[in-house]
Amino acid sequence: LVKTKSSKNLPPGPPKLPILGNLHQLSGPGPHRVFKALARKYGPIMYLQLGQVPTVVISSARVAKEVLKTHDTIFADRPASETSDLFFYKSQNIAWAPYGNYWRQMRKISSLELLSAQRVRSSGFIRDEELTHMRKSLESLAGRPTVLRELLTKYVNDVISRSTVGDANKDQPRLVELLFDIMKAVIQFNATSFYPSMGFINVITGKKAKWLKTQKEFDNMLEDILMQHRNNKPNGSHVQEDLVDVLLRIQETADLDLPITNDNVKAVLLDMLVAGTSASSVAIEWAMTELMRQPDIMKKAQAELRATLKGDTITDSEIQNMHYLKNIVKETLRLHGPPFLMPRVSRKDCTIEGYDIPAKTRVIVNALACSTDPDSWEDPESFNPDRFEESNINYMGSDFEFIPFGAGRRVCPGITFGVGIIENALATMLYHFDWKLPNGMEPHELDLTEATELSILPKYPIQVVPINLSSSAS
Numbered sequence: 241l242v243k244t245k246s247s248k249n250l251p252p253g254p255p256k257l258p259i260l261g262n263l264h265q266l267s268g269p270g271p272h273r274v275f276k277a278l279a280r281k282y283g284p285i286m287y288l289q290l291g292q293v294p295t296v297v298i299s300s301a302r303v304a305k306e307v308l309k310t311h312d313t314i315f316a317d318r319p320a321s322e323t324s325d326l327f328f329y330k331s332q333n334i335a336w337a338p339y340g341n342y343w344r345q346m347r348k349i350s351s352l353e354l355l356s357a358q359r360v361r362s363s364g365f366i367r368d369e370e371l372t373h374m375r376k377s378l379e380s381l382a383g384r385p386t387v388l389r390e391l392l393t394k395y396v397n398d399v400i401s402r403s404t405v406g407d408a409n410k411d412q413p414r415l416v417e418l419l420f421d422i423m424k425a426v427i428q429f430n431a432t433s434f435y436p437s438m439g440f441i442n443v444i445t446g447k448k449a450k451w452l453k454t455q456k457e458f459d460n461m462l463e464d465i466l467m468q469h470r471n472n473k474p475n476g477s478h479v480q481e482d483l484v485d486v487l488l489r490i491q492e493t494a495d496l497d498l499p500i501t502n503d504n505v506k507a508v509l510l511d512m513l514v515a516g517t518s519a520s521s522v523a524i525e526w527a528m529t530e531l532m533r534q535p536d537i538m539k540k541a542q543a544e545l546r547a548t549l550k551g552d553t554i555t556d557s558e559i560q561n562m563h564y565l566k567n568i569v570k571e572t573l574r575l576h577g578p579p580f581l582m583p584r585v586s587r588k589d590c591t592i593e594g595y596d597i598p599a600k601t602r603v604i605v606n607a608l609a610c611s612t613d614p615d616s617w618e619d620p621e622s623f624n625p626d627r628f629e630e631s632n633i634n635y636m637g638s639d640f641e642f643i644p645f646g647a648g649r650r651v652c653p654g655i656t657f658g659v660g661i662i663e664n665a666l667a668t669m670l671y672h673f674d675w676k677l678p679n680g681m682e683p684h685e686l687d688l689t690e691a692t693e694l695s696i697l698p699k700y701p702i703q704v705v706p707i708n709l710s711s712s713a714s
């Protein structure tokens with residue numbers, strides 16, 4: 241991986257990066273930390289020739305703003321990818337579709353019909369039911385050391401899959417397994433991530449055959465789901481529309497500029513199923529890890545919840561008044577949000593910070609470098625929800641020192657949905673339970689080492705002992 245010479249005024253960058261080909265295998269300091277360390281030497285805009293792919297890495301709020309706001313339309317495309325073509329029906333999902341009318345239409349439909357604040361409110365009962373299941377599981381585990389990861393992943397998966405494809409696939413472990421295989425294939429680097437013309441490597445290593453098998457099996461499941469929904473339209477036994485119902489209704493009745501095909505429907509469904517799952521459950525796990533390390537912060541959050549909440553369930557409007565809880569979620573996403581935004585690619589030549597960025601350059605924004613930049617944040621590596629107390633910084637992508645959901649035209653459309661999933665889970669866990677560490681472990685002994693998998697997650701899944709308050713009160 242060697243930087244090529246060019247007559248253009250490209251941004252500075254390291255001449256040789258032998259480890260970058262193995263980014264996905266790095267454990268310990270994740271790739272975002274490698275890039276952050278490099279940015280200290282080369283600056284907030286770096287140029288790297290990664291195999292055949294010219295790449296620019298952005299590591300500060302100032303430069304992120306130039307890319308995601310000032311030149312938003314130039315960087316509104318995603319790079320073509322072998323895996324997104326293979327799994328997402330030729331990249332016909334929202335996340336990988338090229339910038340243009342098709343992407344605009346499908347994003348608008350999903351934003352209005354699944355992800356708008358009103359829709360998220362009206363489907364809130366699904367989240368509440370899944371939280372009740374999680375609470376019951378925790379009650380049954382009370383007093384015993386419990387690894388939270390599996391419970392949290394199940395909760396998030398069930399909320400997102402029920403809202404998207406209905407109850408048909410609830411508790412189908414195979415669907416979840418396949419989703420994880422697909423996420424891994426799409427997110428993790430492979431030969432064609434750096435050498436797009438060398439697809440034969442994925443054939444020789446057997447990766448492609450494995451992907452095709454997974455895709456076929458998943459496609460059959462999606463076909464079954466579409467058939468079940470066509471045979472059971474929401475008027476009799478199920479009244480509430482899920483996203484499949486909505487897409488099929490629009491497919492059959494709406495007068496669209498671009499008629500929706502079955503493949504379009506399947507691509508968007510898959511998009512929703514994979515998009516926020518890992519990011520949301522990992523955020524809850526990190527929040528609990530940080531709170532167990534700092535019991536005073538946990539106590540303050542519990543005091544806020546317990547002083548205000550009355551009943552057994554927690555409503556959306558009650559959550560809106562839980563300012564400290566909301567600050568904890570923000571602080572968690574500041575320190576442990578997605579390291580990189582999904583990659584962008586420049587649609588034409590452009591100048592950023594005086595450097596030439598040629599058309600078709602891949603752009604990686606290191607969101608965690610922006611949200612832990614000492615120029616923007618005081619004591620950036622410490623977990624301190626109070627830093628949001630007097631600030632208006634929000635998730636919407638207007639504060640470039642804090643962009644866990646990205647910014648600009650490609651900003652995450654699932655912010656309200658995703659944040660609701662995290663806030664409600666934390667509120668339930670902190671309101672109904674007290675927590676201690678197992679085997680006399682002290683808070684400072686908790687290990688914050690990161691592992692790089694689908695997201696950056698705690699290398700050692702947190703183990704805690706739930707103490708059920710309702711049973712101790714009775």
Ligand code: HEM
Nearest residue numbers: 334335515516519520581582645646647650651652654658
């Ligand atoms: C904590 C939870 C979540 C986080 C941290 C997160 C983060 C992100 C990020 C960083 C991007 C790339 C934005 C950019 O390029 O500027 C993105 C895109 C996207 N997210 Fe999320 N997301 C979350 C939850 C969700 C949920 C729950 C859904 C839907 C069910 C969702 C759907 C999408 C879609 C469809 C895109 C692609 C948008 C496009 O390319 O136009 N996300 N998300």
